[in-house]
Amino acid sequence: MVRQKLLSVALAGILLAICLPNISPASACTISASLTKNCPEEIISGGVTNGGGVDLRAEANGGSGGTSGTPGPSSGRSGAATPGTPAAPRVCAHGDPAKPGITSIPCGNGQFLPLARNNTPATPCTVCSPDTIVRISDLQNFPAYAAPTGMEPNxxxxxGLATNFWATASTQISEGLLLGQPAQVMFTPTGYHWNYGDSNTTSTATGGASWDDLxxxxxxxxxxSHTYATKDTYSVVxxxxxxxxxxxGDQGWRPVEGTVTVPSTPITVIAANESTVLVAHDCNANPHGPGC
Amino acid sequence: MLSALALCLSVALLSGCTATPTPTVTAPATTAATPRANTEPAEASPVFASNDEALAAAEAAYSAYEALSDTITSEGGIGGDRIAIAASAAYLPELLAGFEGFSETGLISRGTTTYDEASLIRSAPEPQGGVRIELYLCSDISAVRLYDASGNDKTPVDRTNRIPLQVGFVSSATEPFLLLIDKEDVWSGRNFCQ
Known part of the structure; x- marks a missing residue:
């Protein structure tokens, strides 16, 4: 379901990525300064308010005692803690140990817990309510757009010869409302799954690059790369x-439980025998022909 | 309901219109959250018994700060150090610079700064004691006009009157309920105040 929704918003995501300005770091603005000028001018008047259709909402998964903080007051969740017990955490999450720069996860009230492996809630998070873990399903309306792809020969x-494919996926930042609050979501590519259209698939950790770049x-x-065994027309996804x-806010990035997969636009590949293609084209007349 | 609470707090605080408002100290409704001497330092007890209580206290502190700031700018930004009783040591220089900049304009303000759409980002005890609270809110200066010495309205025409902010407060271990404003950062994402 998430995948379907992502598919439907892929184009919107591309447009959004083009239209959205860069995310700026937080800037201070005292009342006295705001009286005489826009502060900071580049943020208030810079058009960041153009949400481009990302006025999104996701629902918290039910109430949990004392774990508010992410949903706004309109959520109606009670924040009352049991007298004499520590306040329950605001947000708990489990993340990916492979994520650079993240070694622990805030787990409410200043506690930091080690990461769980493979996004499983194995790490004890005893004071966390599972209901407040942010999951991929909470982000279903945040667009993660399809990665641009390339191949050569084009x-x-x-x-019988290798055909090279690559993708130029990069980190994306989307913004909208998460659990009813303004939030930013950052998508970082972690894996590339190639379906070459001839029943062969492979998974790579990197997106690859052109022969020239390599x-x-x-x-x-x-x-x-992939080597086709028979001539045909294939669709590579x-x-x-x-x-x-x-x-x-400015609380730093926290991992979301789960992963998002986004399929690219299929690439049509015409595989032909070497003898055929080498005599059928003139590189001067058709510079994009195979081998040119 | 919280909006109503915020409104009530704002009205109650602002209708007082004291010349030198002081930061509001809001104690929790119950004594259960009072820091206990035998609590281990690594697991600080919450200062406020609930998030609602923390939000209400932070809103009250922000209202007091707003009123104090209005007082200072209504006097041309002179005596900006009066804001010190409502601000953290870390944030005070920025506030003082703001008032100094305002005084250099030669203008005075008339009207009241307000806020709305306040919601809690987080409330967590600090490891060394006290609490840190952060809110989202919309600061509204639309009712504040600026005048020069001749009484001419010099309010910038294109001024942004509603500003999405992340406002932070801190308190100390010795006065955990005295919330001092520690930051007013403009939300860099979608403007939730429009």
Whole structure:
């Protein structure tokens, strides 16, 4: 379901990524300063208010005693704590140990817990309410757009020789309302799953690169290349797996439980025999022909 | 309901219109959350018994800060150090610079700064004692006009009157219920005040 929704908003996500200005760090604005000028001018008047259709909401998964803080007052959740007991945490989450720069997760009231492996809630988070863990399902309306892809030779493959594919996925930041509060969600690519259209698939940790960028000769084998065995027309689909982090205010990024997968636009590949393609085209007349 | 509470607090505080408002100290409704001497330092007890209580206390503190700031700007920004009783040591220089900048304009303010849409971001005890509370709110200066010495209205025409803010408060271990404003950061994302 999440995948379907992401598919439906993929185009909107691309447009949004183009339209959205860069996210600026928080800037101070005292009352006295705001009286005489816009402060800070670049944020207030800079058009950040253009949400581009990301006025999104996700629901908290039910109430949990004393764990408010993310949902606003309109959520109606009670924040009352039992007298004599520590206040329950505001947000708990479990994250990905492979995520650079994240070694622990805030678990309410200043406690920091070590990360759980494989996004499983194995790490004791005894004072956390599972209901307040932010999951991918809470982000279903935040757009993560499809990664741009490339291949060479462009649109062609020579049977028996390597065809190189790559993707230029990068970290994306979306903004909207999460659990009823303004928030930012950052998607970081963590895996690339290639379906080459001939029943062969592979998964790679990186998106690959062109032969030129890799310093390799044409038709060299790369981590993301594929060699077709028979001539035909194939549809290659790349699915990028993203890890998500969210941020309320300036509290820093926190991991979201789960991953998002976004399929790319299929690439049509015409595989032909070497003898056929080499005699059928003139590189001067068709510079994009195979081998040119 | 919380909006109503915020409104009541604002009205109650602002209708007083004292010349030198002081930060509001809001004690919790119950004594259960009072820091206990035998509590281990690593697990600080919450200062406020609930998030609602923390939000109400922070709103009261912000209202008091607003009123104090209005008083100072109504006098041309002179005596900005009066804000010290409502601000943390870390944030005070920024506030003082703001008042100094205001005084250099030669203007005075008339009217009251208000806020709305306050909601809690977090409330957590500090490891060394006290509490840190952060809110989202919309600061509204639309009712505040600026005048020069001749009484001419010099309010900037294109001024942004509603500002989405993340407001932070801190308190100390010795006075855990005395919330001091520690930051007013403009929310850099979608303007939730429009």
């Amino acid at each position: 649109g062609w493959a020579i049977v 310093g390799l000769a044409e038709f060299s084998t790369t981590a993301t 790349l699915t990028v797996e993203y890890h998500a982090d969210y941020s309320f």
